[in-house]
Amino acid sequence: MNIGNVELENPYILAPMAGVTDLPFRLLCKEQGAGLLCMEMISAKALQYKNKNTKALLSIHPQEHPVSLQLFGADADIISRMAQEIEELPFQVLDINMGCPVPKVVKNGEGSALMKRPRLVYEIVSKTVKAVKKPVTVKIRKGFDDEHINAVDIAKIIEDAGAAAVIVHGRTREQYYSGKADWDIIRQVKEAVSIPVIGNGDVTSGESAVRMRRETGCDGVMIGRGAQGNPWIFSELLSYEKTGEMPKRPDASEIRNMMLRHARLQIEFKGDYLGIREMRKHVAWYTKGLKGSAKLRDEINKTESYEELERLLYERV
Numbered sequence: 001m002n003i004g005n006v007e008l009e010n011p012y013i014l015a016p017m018a019g020v021t022d023l024p025f026r027l028l029c030k031e032q033g034a035g036l037l038c039m040e041m042i043s044a045k046a047l048q049y050k051n052k053n054t055k056a057l058l059s060i061h062p063q064e065h066p067v068s069l070q071l072f073g074a075d076a077d078i079i080s081r082m083a084q085e086i087e088e089l090p091f092q093v094l095d096i097n098m099g100c101p102v103p104k105v106v107k108n109g110e111g112s113a114l115m116k117r118p119r120l121v122y123e124i125v126s127k128t129v130k131a132v133k134k135p136v137t138v139k140i141r142k143g144f145d146d147e148h149i150n151a152v153d154i155a156k157i158i159e160d161a162g163a164a165a166v167i168v169h170g171r172t173r174e175q176y177y178s179g180k181a182d183w184d185i186i187r188q189v190k191e192a193v194s195i196p197v198i199g200n201g202d203v204t205s206g207e208s209a210v211r212m213r214r215e216t217g218c219d220g221v222m223i224g225r226g227a228q229g230n231p232w233i234f235s236e237l238l239s240y241e242k243t244g245e246m247p248k249r250p251d252a253s254e255i256r257n258m259m260l261r262h263a264r265l266q267i268e269f270k271g272d273y274l275g276i277r278e279m280r281k282h283v284a285w286y287t288k289g290l291k292g293s294a295k296l297r298d299e300i301n302k303t304e305s306y307e308e309l310e311r312l313l314y315e316r317v
Contacts, residue, residue: 003135003196005135014038019040021038023061027064029231033234033235039060042057042071043071047085062090069094072096076128096136097111098121112173115143115154115173121157121158125163129163137166155189159193159194163195168186170185180202182201191217197217197219198219199218204233205226207246259279263306272305272306283296299312
């Protein structure tokens with residue numbers, strides 16, 4: 001699969017998720033075979049004002065390529081100018097977020113609020129495409145709500161504006177992440193545009209990824225919540241596509257070893273204090289469904305060091 005001049009080894013893509021797809025987690029997903037890694041979304045305005053917290057979000061490791069950097073905002077001039085300013089960073093694809101449903105983002109006219117402003121969509125995408133040499137993609141939703149299902153029209157605008165690909169989440173903004181993702185809207189978008197279409201929503205296994213591609217004709221599959229606490233999903237996707245059979249799920253020791261490796265990476269890149277605290281939510285995802293996981297999560301939330309974490313995981317997992 002190609003996005004502009006960027007060739008992906010496979011069509012399985014880690015979705016951008018705030019507070020989740022940081023550098024350590026991306027590295028783990030890359031090791032498991034993800035074809036493209038998407039960074040946490042970054043505010044174009046925050047870049048303009050040199051926000052100190054944004055610098056860490058821009059960190060990219062040589063081993064994680066190809067990687068997509070995602071900007072969000074509602075001002076075409078700011079987005080295109082910031083895209084130009086950071087283009088020298090070692091990312092391969094620039095994505096523009098037009099799908100985030102979070103209230104504080106939507107209230108500012110950003111994220112999925114842009115689904116209601118097709119002219120602004122064109123302006124943002126066309127100005128950004130002209131400002132940078134790297135391929136530009138756009139992530140959208142089915143529509144803003146059930147009365148405004150316009151993913152097909154927005155995708156056509158995005159194509160006309162020069163984007164290299166479009167990612168379609170099969171839910172409206174009003175749905176957030178509830179209910180069932182509508183894969184038929186992904187099919188409709190695929191039939192309406194000639195640029196690559198990447199489907200997103202309710203892909204939690206190799207079987208569901210293959211089924212999405214079969215039912216929609218999409219070129220690629222983006223996995224979000226299905227990867228939380230589960231970087232193995234990418235190796236499972238590749239194995240299922242090759243053999244038609246799902247490999248065995250990781251056993252408790254494999255899960256424990258992955259958590260500890262994840263913790264070491266967090267500490268390496270973020271330091272002891274922040275690294276351990278960042279791991280708390282990841283441990284909750286990794287251990288979901290395991291015996292005694294509720295009690296473990298309570299104890300993990302009190303850990304202050306890697307040694308404490310390691311001891312607890314060897315005792316409980």
